[in-house]
Amino acid sequence: SAIRIEGIKLRSAAAYTVWCVGCDGVCLRDITVRNSLDGPNTDVFDIDCSSNVRIERCDLCAGDDCIAIKSDPYRTGTKRITENIVVSDCQLSSVTCAIRIGYDGDARIRNCLIENIRIANSGHGIDILSIVPKVRSGYQLKVERGTPMDNLVFDRIEMINVRQAIFVWAGHQQGKYSAYIRNLVFSNIRAEALASGFIGCMEKDYALSNIIFENVELRIRDSGHR
Numbered sequence: 753s754a755i756r757i758e759g760i761k762l763r764s765a766a767a768y769t770v771w772c773v774g775c776d777g778v779c780l781r782d783i784t785v786r787n788s789l790d791g792p793n794t795d796v797f798d799i800d801c802s803s804n805v806r807i808e809r810c811d812l813c814a815g816d817d818c819i820a821i822k823s824d825p826y827r828t829g830t831k832r833i834t835e836n837i838v839v840s841d842c843q844l845s846s847v848t849c850a851i852r853i854g855y856d857g858d859a860r861i862r863n864c865l866i867e868n869i870r871i872a873n874s875g876h877g878i879d880i881l882s883i884v885p886k887v888r889s890g891y892q893l894k895v896e897r898g899t900p901m902d903n904l905v906f907d908r909i910e911m912i913n914v915r916q917a918i919f920v921w922a923g924h925q926q927g928k929y930s931a932y933i934r935n936l937v938f939s940n941i942r943a944e945a946l947a948s949g950f951i952g953c954m955e956k957d958y959a960l961s962n963i964i965f966e967n968v969e970l971r972i973r974d975s976g977h978r
Contacts, residue, residue, distance in 0.1 A: 767794065769787065770798070780805075789815045791815045796814050799834060800834070801859060803837075804835075812846075813845040818849070819844065821852070825858060834860070838865045846874045849879040850877050851879065857899050860900045861904075867907045870910045878909075878918045882899045883899070909940070916949060918950070923959075931959070938966070943970050
C-alpha cells in the first residue's frame, strides 16, 4: 500500500483522526482509537475521494462517525471517485454513525465491502446518504446533485444497542437531484435497535434500485418508534 498505518493507539483526537483525501492504496490495520464522546467532528477514519483502501482489525470509539466513506470533489478539485473500499473485522461505537457512506459530495462511490463488523452503543449503525435530508444538515453543504452510489455490500454484521440499524436516503434537493443508490446487499445481519430501519427517496422512482436483504434479523426494543 502507498500509505500504511498499523498497530497504534490514539486517544482524544480534536477532529478527524485519520483523513485520507485523494489517496490510492491505503492500509489501516490493528488501530485502537478512543475519542471524546461529546466532541464534534471527532471522526476516526474519513475516506474521501480515495481508492483501494483496506481497514482491518480496528477498535474504534468516537463522538462522531467511526468510518466515513465520502467523495467530496471540492477537496481535490477533481471528480475523483471513491472506490474499492474493504472494511473487515472491526469493532465500532459512535454517538452518531458507526459506518457512514455519502453525506457531502457529488462524485461517485462504488465497490465497498463491509464485513464481519460488531457495532455497539451507537446512533446509526449503517447510514447511507446520497444527499443529506434537511433535518440532518445543520450547516450549508456543497452537495448539488447528490452522490451516485453502487455496489455496496454489508455482510456478517452484529449490532447491539443502536438507535437505528440501517438508514438509506436517496432524496432530492430543489429538483436538482440526479444521482442514485443501487446494488445494495445486506446479508447475515443481526441487530437490536430502538427504532426501525428506513430506506427511501422522494420523487425520483429510479433513485433506489436492486436492494437485497438476505438473512437479516432486526429486533426493535420500542415498537412506538418509526
